[in-house]
Amino acid sequence: MAPQPARTLTAPAVAFAAVAAATAYVGTVDPNRPGHYPVCPFLRLTGWWCPACGGLRSVHALTRGDLPAALHDNLLVVVSCTVAGLLWLRWTYRAARGLRTPVAGPGRTWLWVLIAGLVAFTVLRNLPVGSFMAPPAVPLSAP
16 A cells, blocks of 8 residues: 555655744844854854854845855855755655655765865865855854
């Protein structure tokens, strides 16, 4: 007996609802205003932008349709959101057809490439030559 479409789409729908709720919150509560979200511990300790710094602002800009601001705040988040969206579409398509979507992590080589890319992104955005990839400065403490 074939799986029922409503049942097979439950997991993708729940995942979509959870991400949509979190995105709606970030879209509503502006991360550009100090005091709404905690300051990144890595930024507070080192003064360097971590790979995720500016991520909330990037998502906030995406909810406003401001792609240039989103890319400036955190290019990596925009790319990650795009990849996650495409993976979710694939998952939903396969679920609607009653097919399982295998969950496999990246191979060892891809994992090292990902780590090297994150380190390179972090270092580059903290150097003068890569300052265009750093989000706008925000105060490290709320007023």
